[in-house]
Amino acid sequence: MASVSERKNKDGSSSWLVQIRVPGAQRINRCFPNKHDALHFAHAEDEKARSAVRRKKVPSLKEFNQEPVAQTLLLYATRPQAEKHKVAIFAKIAKLVGKARQEEVDDDFCESFILKLLETKTRRGSNYAPSSAVKYLELISAACKWRAKHHRVSFKPLHVPTDCLPDDWNDGRDRRLLRREEKALSAALLSLDARKARQWRCLIRLAIETGARQSELVRANWDEFDLEQRVWNIPKGKTKAKKARWVALSRRAIRVLRLLKAEGASDLFDLGQPSTVSCAFARLTKVAGINDLHFHDLRHEAITRMFLKKKGLHAYEIMRMVGHSSLKMLHRYANLRPEDLVDRMG
Template identity: 20%
Template sequence: MGRRVVPLTDKKVKSLKPAGKETIASDGKGLQLRIMPNGTKSWRFVYKSPATGKRSNMTLGKYPELSIANARKIAEGHRELVALDIDPKLHKQAEKEKTEAIHQHTLFNVSQQWMEQKKSEVTEDYAKDIWRSFELHVFPSLSSQPISMITAQSVIKTLKVVEAKGSLETLKRLSQRLNEVMIYAMHSGLIEANPISNILAAFKKPQKQHMKALEPQELPELMTTLAEASIKRSTRCLIKFQLHTMTRPNEAAGAKWSEFDLDNRVWTIPSERMKKRKEHRVPLTEEVIRLLSIMDSMKVNSEYVFPSIKDPKKPMHSQTANMALKRMGFGGRLVSHGLRSIASSTLNEAGHDYFLIEASLAHLIGSDTHRAYSRTDYLERRRELMDWWSTHIVNASSTKVPLAIVA
């Protein structure tokens, strides 16, 4: 028959004095008090591990911070786990890792990880726009929320603030971006399913708005106004350059001298500066080369064709053209991105090849399969189209009468 263990009392524990070595006082049922030579007293639970079949122990806490009563409660919980063939030490470690994972994988942290991956797919400006939208509308209320605890209701509540402001397009973009983050989390094994996949059903649908642009027959008005406008010469050249090359505002404003091959009359925009992350070549017309010559004559110590006036080490802001168009009286009628629309409408009405027009606009044409087999960008065939477009612009610059569009 085993020796009967007399449970400890608070008085007994307080009376225990340290010896020259570690001593043990048992409370029974696996609960022990260790008395160290320096006087420290701590509780531990001793048990037979269901995982290994060997004796194991785990520290519970120091006395008197952990009282006898609470130490017994903890030990009882561990005994219940052992009875269920669960090693309490392994269980505690698993719970700790689970808790740490919850606090580590917050919406903010997971969004950062997703953003690092997203940067390889979009331009730097677009990546900044995505992150800024999160900072303004999502992170103030949800940044510290564990990704596993994000619910449709919590996101809807956050985005209702954006809806109340009437910013429905922003709301739509935020929903799309948050869904991408959640899908990334799902594929990373952080969540089982995406709980916000259908949240747009809870909001008003934005009215589709096309980019503000002039009609093709209004091009002479634009060119006349541009010629007479009281704006900086470099800004005037930028607007003309963007119009002639049919490029996006940030692509034109960020043009670098190193991207131009004047001998072969081609401008190669690297993939990292393109919206679709695909290198784009632009045939250079006589008028574009003339604009480059003008900017070269004004050249400062900068790698950019259109350097910022305040800091030549940076390019002109992509919104510079927009602000100039607004000052010229085109507010509400035309934005700089709409210059591409004028080109597209004009060229299509004139009967030019659709594929050449879309290639000139750096649009992706056809299905993924079609693009996989068709790698050409029709550069040589686009030279004729771009020459026609440049000539059309020059003709529009010399008349205030709407131009008839003929092929």
């Protein structure tokens, strides 16, 4: 900030002292015989100092292009408004992009990244699904766009090369939990210690009763539940759509919640972060001898059961509780089997 002050000389005349202090720039002190020259200098030099500081803070296009994409992803994941539980996902993607730099992020990079992922093994031992590859590429694009805006440079959104993906890549999963698999999971829980087995049993049961996402269940705390009114109010900060929603709780869900409440913990579950729970569930299904079952498949099972067993529920009411914004999305999750409809036909 520039300041101009009058100073009296020994001979009685006046001089004008200009002092310019801009954080990040060198201090400037200069005297002038008249106020007009002092003000002119103060204005010009103050703006020049501030421009120099701004140029220092904003990297050049060359510096932006040389920045590793992995670094961009980690910065994006740790920005103040980022969701903390997604840091692990961005850390995983950062490893997958390797040493690629911003200047290499183009159509060829996108195609190479997808093909690489389709041949890469996950911690479950299977290859990455095409939908995961596309999702990761979209997250890379979002991070690079954010970084470019931060550096005041242009960035062309990434193009997802779907021609290198299988024709049915976007059909969506229709995997459901079979009755024999549900029993096998219960048997597999016997390999855990009693408390952890009880937590897992309650988590699986609540997933099936509520249709909630895994992260919503794992991160839930007791302040969100009204057991008397049988309502779960999920805050917007914990939902995928960033909109608060409520879930009407079945009597079976209430029994599970009362069992958990008896343990006296402030949170419902202490099984770790969502990514940790996903990996643990994969190990559990392996012990149970179940192939290709993800925790998210329980959401498919839950929504389908709402249609089949909660006969009084309207499709809109189910959409409202599970957080779907369209009937098309609800249709993807309501995976009815032929035998389900045969039974309802009587």
